[in-house]
Amino acid sequence: MALSKKPIALFFAITLWGFCPPQARSDYLLGPRQLSEQGAAFDWEEARAKSVKIQVEHRDRSENGKRASMGSGFLISPDGYFITAYHVMMYCLENRREQANFSRPVNCSTEHPVIQYTAQNGDREFEIEVISYLSKRESTNGTVQTPDEIIKHRDFVLGRLKAAPGTRFRFWNLRHFNEGTIDLQRVAADFQLKPMMPPKKVFIAGYPAGKHFAIAHGFLNLTEDQRRGYFAADLQVYDPGYLKKHGISPDTKWGISVENHISGGAVLDASGTVIGLIVNGNANTAGILSIENVLETFFSREPKPGRQPAVLLSPTETLLYLKE
Structure with missing residues (x-):
């Protein structure tokens, strides 16, 4: 048995x-040695380069900023698309919690009146925009959940690092x-x-x-x-x-x-x-x-006029396009 x-x-x-x-x-x-001993084919610095640390800065009326970590994310394309949890980006999406959107960016540096999001990638820092998200009701049911609620909700968003034209990022392979x-x-x-x-x-x-x-x-x-x-x-x-x-x-x-x-x-x-x-x-x-779960929710395999592919699946080189 x-x-x-x-x-x-x-x-x-x-x-x-x-x-x-x-x-x-x-x-x-x-550290790197233990990662290798556990059988990983990737190294420590590679993993760090493909990850993002998501932070918020709260500004009071005197414009003094207080910074705090909110969560983590990971890059899935060379032009800065990344995935993170919906609850990590909840302040940016506070005024849109009843909505779902697949291709209209939300600028998380200006969306909230006092909370500004940034993402750290290695030694660089970038402003963030959220590209695709579902409503709060579809995404999460609070910070304490049962296994049933975890599976039945889709607690994820697609974001993008706002970088200068031509900036390229290391990213994880999508099978x-x-x-x-x-x-x-x-x-x-x-x-x-x-x-x-x-x-x-x-x-x-x-x-x-x-x-x-x-x-x-x-x-x-x-x-x-x-x-x-x-x-x-x-x-x-x-x-x-x-x-x-x-x-x-x-x-x-x-x-x-x-x-x-x-x-x-x-x-x-x-x-x-x-x-x-x-x-x-x-x-x-x-x-x-x-x-x-993430890719089926936010992406399509059907190209449409004027739509550029966002991510690539390996090894088939299948292109995925943002849904509208």
Whole structure:
């Protein structure tokens, strides 16, 4: 028998989710050497160059600015398109929370009367515009969520770094997937979590609270049939023999500890291909929405006159265009 007899329903005993202060457990790698030892085909500086730290500056009436980190994001094109979580950009979209938009930019430096967004990429800083987003109701249900709410919401946006003409960025590879992988007519459909077969080794890159750039690692071990998302849950759902067959130690520590402000960061496989983005979690478990979920929501494969392709899928070189 491949699976443990522990019922997956145990997972739903975790009823309240949200980023919280770290406990003794830590899944963060300490630097480039550990990243290589964990089997990553990409290096530390590459991951940092393809990531963004999203910040806000609050200006009071005296024009004094107070800066704070809001979250993380990751680049998916050479001209500065990036993905992050909706809740990271919520102040920019405050006046548009009832709307959905796919191709009209919102300038996050001027949209809010007192809060200005910027993004740090390496040693450079850029203003931000949000290109594609859904309504708040479709995107998130607050900061504390159940697994059910995480999967049924689409807590992501597409943004762009506002850079000088000709500026080019390093970006993560997006793997080809079949059109219609995500059923957009059933994005809030009920589901049952099931074990990933086999569990998938991943790396989460971003800017957690109190740290410079960091990379966490662990295994995704739960998913659902529509591929809307995944969980790295603190549950043992595999028999030891099954794990050994796939080269995984039966003593593997399940779940990934994540912290505030890594929201929106890239979830990557060992090759450096994007699996999804981190949107929620705690000291033991991480909730991830799939990259297919994002791309099916905001992009089309159908070219139209005057529309330029925004991103490229590999290795098929399939072009994706922003929806209108």
